Amino acid sequence: xxxxxxxxxxxxxxxxxxxxxxxxxxxxxxxxxxxxxxxxxxxxxxxxxxxxxxxxxxxxxxxxxxxxxxxxxxxxxxxxxxxxxxxxxxxxxxxxxxxxxxxxxxxxxxxxxxxxxxxxx
Numbered sequence: 732x733x734x735x736x737x738x739x740x741x742x743x744x745x746x747x748x749x750x751x752x753x754x755x756x757x758x759x760x761x762x763x764x765x766x767x768x769x770x771x772x773x774x775x776x777x778x779x780x781x782x783x784x785x786x787x788x789x790x791x792x793x794x795x796x797x798x799x800x801x802x803x804x805x806x807x808x809x810x811x812x813x814x815x816x817x818x819x820x821x822x823x824x825x826x827x828x829x830x831x832x833x834x835x836x837x838x839x840x841x842x843x844x845x846x847x848x849x850x851x852x
Contacts, residue, residue, distance in 0.1 A: 796833075799825060803834045806841065815845045815852075 806821030822838045822845070829835070 795829065799829050799832050799834050802828075803838060806838070810841065810845055810848075815849045819845050819849075 802821055802825040806818045806825065809821060810818035819842055822842045825832065825838050826835060826842075832838075
């Protein structure tokens with residue numbers, strides 16, 4: 732009877748050792764696969780982020796656009812009110828502060844019109 736108990740105990744110990752060994756092997760494989768997926772994800776995220784920053788133009792500065800529009804409207808209203816000198820000054824301020832503005836062409840044309848109006852007076 733004693734040898735049977737020892738054989739059962741030895742079999743249980745061997746089974747437990749095999750189970751621990753296989754569990755550790757599976758855990759190592761899962762960890763390696765997880766690290767590979769993470770590395771792949773990071774490489775893809777970095778490449779897409781760098782491509783996005785190269786192709787995307789910078790977002791417009793909304794505060795600067797609002798100031799430009801206010802200057803343009805003020806200069807236009809001054810011109811309509813008969814204040815050609817003030818209108819030209821406001822257009823000049825707009826052009827000096829924001830020379831590459833989307834309103835620059837409109838401001839330059841309005842300055843020429845105000846100068847003609849001043850020359851006639």
